[in-house]
Amino acid sequence: MLEYSLQLSKDINKSLAGLTVKRDDEILFPWLFHSLVIEHHRSIIVLCDNQLYSSASSxxxxxxxxxxxxxxxxxxxxxxxxxxxxxxxxxxxxYKLVNALENKNKNGIKKAKESYWPNLNSLTHSGAAQLSRRINGTEIVSNFDDEFIQQMLRFSNNYALLSFSEVVEMSGDCDAQEACLIIIEKYKDTFSMT
Structure with missing residues (x-):
C-alpha cells in the first residue's frame, strides 16, 4: 500500500505541475485547502515510510x-x-460546515464525520487512540498494526483523490481534467477500499 500511495501522490503532483489559480477568494481559498489535503497525503506517506506512524496518524x-x-x-x-x-x-x-454540505449535496459527509471524528480528534490531540498505539507491553514504542497503517493510507489516498478532482475542476484546464480522469481510473480501487 505504501508504494501504491506514493505513486498516487506522484501522479497527482505531476498532473498539478504548472496549473495556476485565479487570485479571487472564491477560487483561491478552496484551492489552498485542497492543496493542503494533497500535501498532508504526501507527508503521511513519507512519515509511514520512515515508520513515524504517530506523526502520520496525527x-x-x-x-x-x-x-x-x-x-x-x-x-x-x-x-x-x-x-x-x-x-x-x-x-x-x-459540524455546521459539514451539515451545510450534507444538506445541499447529500454526499455522505455527515456520516463520515460522525464515524471518524472522535478517533481523528484523539489521534491529532494525543488522546487514547494515539497513546494506546505508543506502548507494547511495558515498552514505550510505536505499536501501530498493519491494518491501521493500511487504513490510514487508504483514507488519505481517498481524500487526496477527491481534493485533486476539486482542484482540477476549479482550474478549468482541459489537459489537467483529462489527466484527472486517467488517474481516477488508475486508482479507482482506492474509493472502494475506504
Whole structure:
C-alpha cells in the first residue's frame, strides 16, 4: 500500500505541475485547502515510510478537515467569511460546515464525520487512540498494526483523490481534467477500499 500511495501522490503532483489559480477568494481559498489535503497525503506517506506512524496518524484529521473546508468555502463562503479567514478569525463550528454540505449535496459527509471524528480528534490531540498505539507491553514504542497503517493510507489516498478532482475542476484546464480522469481510473480501487 505504501508504494501504491506514493505513486498516487506522484501522479497527482505531476498532473498539478504548472496549473495556476485565479487570485479571487472564491477560487483561491478552496484551492489552498485542497492543496493542503494533497500535501498532508504526501507527508503521511513519507512519515509511514520512515515508520513515524504517530506523526502520520496525527495528520489524518487535518486531511479530512482541509477537505471539508475546501468544499465549504467553494460553495457557501461569503465575503465576510473570506475576510475572517484572512485575519485568522474564521471560527464557524466544524459540524455546521459539514451539515451545510450534507444538506445541499447529500454526499455522505455527515456520516463520515460522525464515524471518524472522535478517533481523528484523539489521534491529532494525543488522546487514547494515539497513546494506546505508543506502548507494547511495558515498552514505550510505536505499536501501530498493519491494518491501521493500511487504513490510514487508504483514507488519505481517498481524500487526496477527491481534493485533486476539486482542484482540477476549479482550474478549468482541459489537459489537467483529462489527466484527472486517467488517474481516477488508475486508482479507482482506492474509493472502494475506504
Amino acid at each position: 495528520l489524518i484529521r487535518c486531511v479530512f478537515e482541509a477537505y471539508i473546508k475546501g468544499l465549504w468555502f467553494a460553495e457557501f463562503a461569503t465575503e465576510s467569511d473570506f475576510e475572517k479567514l484572512k485575519n485568522d478569525k474564521f471560527n464557524k463550528d466544524f
